[in-house]
Amino acid sequence: MRDEDILRHARQLVLPAIGAGGQHKLMDAHVMVVGCGGLGSIAAPYLVGAGVGHVSLVDGGHVDIANLHRQWVFRSDQQGMAKTTCLGAHLTALNPNVVVTCHHQLFDPTLLQNVDLVLDCTDNARARTLIARSCWNAGITLVSAGVIGMNGQATTFIPGKDQPCRDCVFPEDDSTDDACAALGVLGPVVGQLASIQATEAIRHLVGMNGGLEGRLMMVEMGEIDLRFIKLKKQKNCRFCSNI
Numbered sequence: 490m491r492d493e494d495i496l497r498h499a500r501q502l503v504l505p506a507i508g509a510g511g512q513h514k515l516m517d518a519h520v521m522v523v524g525c526g527g528l529g530s531i532a533a534p535y536l537v538g539a540g541v542g543h544v545s546l547v548d549g550g551h552v553d554i555a556n557l558h559r560q561w562v563f564r565s566d567q568q569g570m571a572k573t574t575c576l577g578a579h580l581t582a583l584n585p586n587v588v589v590t591c592h593h594q595l596f597d598p599t600l601l602q603n604v605d606l607v608l609d610c611t612d613n614a615r616a617r618t619l620i621a622r623s624c625w626n627a628g629i630t631l632v633s634a635g636v637i638g639m640n641g642q643a644t645t646f647i648p649g650k651d652q653p654c655r656d657c658v659f660p661e662d663d664s665t666d667d668a669c670a671a672l673g674v675l676g677p678v679v680g681q682l683a684s685i686q687a688t689e690a691i692r693h694l695v696g697m698n699g700g701l702e703g704r705l706m707m708v709e710m711g712e713i714d715l716r717f718i719k720l721k722k723q724k725n726c727r728f729c730s731n732i
């Protein structure tokens with residue numbers, strides 16, 4: 490590790506859970522962030538700040554004024570620009586040592602080559618299902634989160650015979666609606682869930698135990714409540730029971 494790396498990451502290197510060994514694991518990792526909206530635009534800077542060696546961004550959208558109350562990485566003068574371009578520039582300026590790859594497109598399973606971990610930061614069920622199934626088939630850990638109104642949820646899917654997949658947990662979830670547009674969303678609550686995703690990703694990359702796999706974390710900021718639901722693999726799952 491270079492002197493600059495030691496200085497840059499000094500505050501996390503002293504954490505027993507990270508240390509030099511964990512930092513090397515982060516610097517060797519390739520994380521893909523699918524969706525550069527409220528979740529992805531906030532989670533990605535944390536990953537780059539932590540020194541994850543390669544971060545790939547996937548989003549076919551453009552910056553819109555209605556995004557800015559929660560996607561504060563973007564600026565008003567960037568309206569109409571590709572989100573991946575704007576966020577990519579921000580990340581490179583934050584930490585020039587990280588390789589940032591921008592895919593201005595919808596998610597495609599072929600993008601997953603050489604990816605160690607994926608953050609699902611999309612906002613509709615059809616995309617989430619495709620991402621989850623693709624990661625499962627590729628054996629890639631998936632950290633998923635979603636927010637509607639003032640409530641959010643997060644979990645981690647680790648492909649394996651004993652683990653629930655996304656279809657086990659959300660068996661009939663096929664909608665394509667943009668829930669944020671229909672039901673609204675409070676900006677800081679999105680930031681909370683994005684931070685949880687980034688934390689969970691770092692935990693898994695450095696090899697910490699006891700993450701969100703097999704558990705759905707439910708953050709309810711309307712009533713200020715935090716709950717965990719145990720997730721189970723379903724014998725008759727429409728996806729993983731056939732594999």
Ligand SMILES: [Zn+2]
Nearest residue numbers: 654657726729
């Ligand atoms: Zn399943």
